[in-house]
Amino acid sequence: MFSIGRLYHLTHVVSDLDAVNAWYDEVFCPLRPYGGRSDAAMRDAAVLVFGNCVIEAVQPAPIPGGENSAIGRFHARFGQHMHSIAMFADNLADLCDRFLDHGVRLSGTFGEKITERGTNKTLWTHPKDTHAVLEFAAVPRFHFDPRFHPSWSQAFWRIHPLGLTQISHVTVLFRDLGEAHRVYGEILGGELLQSEEIPGERRSAFYSLGPEIIIEALQPLIETSIEGQDLARNGEGILGFTLQVQDIAAAVEHLEAKGQVILRRDADSVTLDPACAFGMVLGFTQRTIG
Numbered sequence: 001m002f003s004i005g006r007l008y009h010l011t012h013v014v015s016d017l018d019a020v021n022a023w024y025d026e027v028f029c030p031l032r033p034y035g036g037r038s039d040a041a042m043r044d045a046a047v048l049v050f051g052n053c054v055i056e057a058v059q060p061a062p063i064p065g066g067e068n069s070a071i072g073r074f075h076a077r078f079g080q081h082m083h084s085i086a087m088f089a090d091n092l093a094d095l096c097d098r099f100l101d102h103g104v105r106l107s108g109t110f111g112e113k114i115t116e117r118g119t120n121k122t123l124w125t126h127p128k129d130t131h132a133v134l135e136f137a138a139v140p141r142f143h144f145d146p147r148f149h150p151s152w153s154q155a156f157w158r159i160h161p162l163g164l165t166q167i168s169h170v171t172v173l174f175r176d177l178g179e180a181h182r183v184y185g186e187i188l189g190g191e192l193l194q195s196e197e198i199p200g201e202r203r204s205a206f207y208s209l210g211p212e213i214i215i216e217a218l219q220p221l222i223e224t225s226i227e228g229q230d231l232a233r234n235g236e237g238i239l240g241f242t243l244q245v246q247d248i249a250a251a252v253e254h255l256e257a258k259g260q261v262i263l264r265r266d267a268d269s270v271t272l273d274p275a276c277a278f279g280m281v282l283g284f285t286q287r288t289i290g
Contacts, residue, residue, distance in 0.1 A: 001091065001094060002089055002090060002091040002092070002094040002095040002098065003089065003090055003091070003210070004087050004088070004089045004136075004188065004209045004210040004213065005087070005088040005089060005090065005139055005210050005211065006052070006087075006088055006147075006210060006211060006212050006213070007052070007053070007054060007085075007086075007087060007088075007167065007210075007212055007213050008054065008086035008087055008088050008135070008137055009047065009054040009055060009056045009086045010053075010054070010055055010056070010082065010084075010085055010086070010170065010238070010241060011055075011056045011058060011082070011083040011084045011085075011086065012055055012056070012057050012058070012080075012081075012082055012083065012278070012280055013058055013059070013071060013074055013075050013078070013080060013081055013082075013083045014057050014058070014059050014080050014278050014279070015059060015075070015079070015080055015278075016059065017044050017045075017046060017057060017058075017059045019278075020046075020057045020278055021035075021046055021048075021057070023277075023278070024048050024050075024055070024057075026258055027162075027254075027255070027258050027260065028048070028050040028157075028160075028162065028164075029050065029156075029157075029160060030048040030049055030050040030055075031048070031049040031050070031146055032046055032047065032048055032049075033047055033049060033144045033145065033146055034046065034047040034144055035047070037061055038061075039061075039063075040110070041069060041070070041071065042060065042061045042063060042065055042066045042068075042069035042071070042072065043058050043059065043060060043061050043066070043069060043071040043072075044058065044059050044060075044061050044062075045057065045058040045059075047144075047145075049145070049146055049147065050157050050164060051154045051157040051164045051165065051166055051167065051243070052147065052154060052166050052167055052212055053164075053166075053167040053241070053243065054145065054147075056086075058071055058083070059071070059075070060072035060075050070111065071083075078234050079279060080278045080279030080280075081234060081237075081279045081280065082237070082238040082239065082240055082241075082279075082280050083133060083238070084124075084132070084133035084134065084135055084238065085132065085133070085134055085135065085170055085172075085215075085238060086134075086135035086136075086137060087134070087135070087136055087137075087209065087210065087213060088136075088137055088138070088139045089136045089137070089138070089139075090138070090139060092119070092120050092121065092122075092123060092136060092137075092138055093118040093119060093120040095123065095136055096114065096117065096118060096119045096120075096123055097117050097118060098187055098188075099123070099125065099187065100115075100117060102182075102186070102187050103129065104125055104126065104129040104130060104187070105125070105126035105128075105129050106119075106123050106124065106125060106126070107123075107124045107126070108121055108122060108123070108124070109121075109122050109124075120138075122135065122136065122137045122138070123135065123136045123137075127236075127237060130183050130187075131172065131173075131174055131179060131180070131183060131236040131237070132172045132236065132237045132238050133237070133238075154166075158246065161250065161251075161253075161254035161257075162243075162245055162250075162251050162254050162255075162284075163245045163246035163247050163250055163251060164243055164244070164245055165244045165245060165246055166212065166243075166244050167212065167241060167242075167243055167244070168214065168241075168242040168243060168244040168283075168285055168287075168288075168289060169206060169214040169215065169216045169241065169242050169289055170213070170214070170215055170216065170238065170240075170241045170242075171215075171216045171218050171227075171238070171239040171240055171241065171242070171281065171283075172215055172216070172217055172218065172236075172237065172238050172239065173218055173219075173220065173227060173230060173231045173235075173236050173237060173238075173239050174217050174218065174219050174236055175219065175231070175236060176219065177203060177205050177217055177219045180205055180207075180217030180219075181205070181217075184207035184209065184215055184217065185207060188207075188209055190207035190208055190209045190215070191207065191208045192205060192206070192207055193206045193207065193208050193214065193289055193290035194206050194289065194290060198221075199221075200221055200222060201220075201221055201222055201225055202218055202219065202220050202221055202222075202225060202227055202228075203218070203219045203221060204216050204217065204218045204219070205217045206289050206290065208290065214289050214290070216242075216289075218239070226263065226264065226271065226274070226281055227239060227281075230281070239280075239281045240274075240277070240280040240281030240282050240283065241280075241282065241283070242269070242282075242283035242284065242285055243282075243283070243284050243285075244284075244285055244286065244287075244288070245284050245285070245286055246286065247286060248268055248269065248270065248284065248285065248286040251270075251284050251286075252265075252270055252284075255270075255272070255284070259276075260272055260273075260276045261273040261275070261276050268285055268286045268287045269283060269284065269285035269286075269287065270283065270284050270285075271283045271284075272284075
């Protein structure tokens with residue numbers, strides 16, 4: 001039986017990787033364990049780590065053919081936007097069978113279609129079948145991710161002005177929350193932690209998939225909201241993520257001091273203007289889900 005572990009990374013497609021790196025430095029003070037170009041994938045990338053959150057920021061490489069790569073095509077269609085959720089899992093062969101049993105199309109790292117049962121390799125789901133691109137990889141024995149180092153600590157980000165404790169949840173847009181339960185409940189075996197609704201605005205269901213992964217499946221109920229506009233423009237998929245902080249007032253003070261624009265706020269949460277966050281919807285909250 002497969003089990004899902006920790007978050008591997010969230011992939012964020014951007015137009016200007018240098019500008020994005022500078023923004024993350026200014027707002028989050030991340031570690032950057034990787035930065036470079038993949039000639040095979042024709043993309044430039046930077047991996048950024050802050051707390052237990054890992055972001056892979058990628059842009060099409062400015063080389064001949066880069067615009068026709070997978071990332072190039074995504075960028076041409078959606079612009080700057082969240083791309084996929086990658087998770088570590090064990091027993092990928094069993095997970096592969098589970099997806100195939102439910103009619104989910106799979107591909108490998110280089111886009112090859114996976115149809116053979118019991119395949120024990122990195123899996124990518126088809127976004128039309130899981131309503132977002134999901135990636136699953138084996139837990140590595142050795143890895144550049146600093147979170148696997150014995151001396152790893154998140155203490156730096158707790159005392160940082162943001163007061164970051166952990167990633168709270170990742171938000172995925174759905175037109176029908178029933179489909180969300182099929183993906184995160186039936187196929188992936190996630191636990192439904194709670195459901196909530198803001199009448200006339202949005203409806204959400206929160207699923208726990210592993211020790212640090214909570215997915216908010218969100219159905220917009222109005223097109224003029226942030227979520228509704230994104231669903232109308234880009235369709236179902238990953239909208240953004242929310243970080244948990246110790247003190248929302250202190251976090252807002254830091255964000256505004258760094259020139260960030262708060263688009264929405266309530267007693268315990270705020271959401272940045274996506275224009276500040278390079279097309280992603282980024283939230284901060286002091287509440288705990290579940």
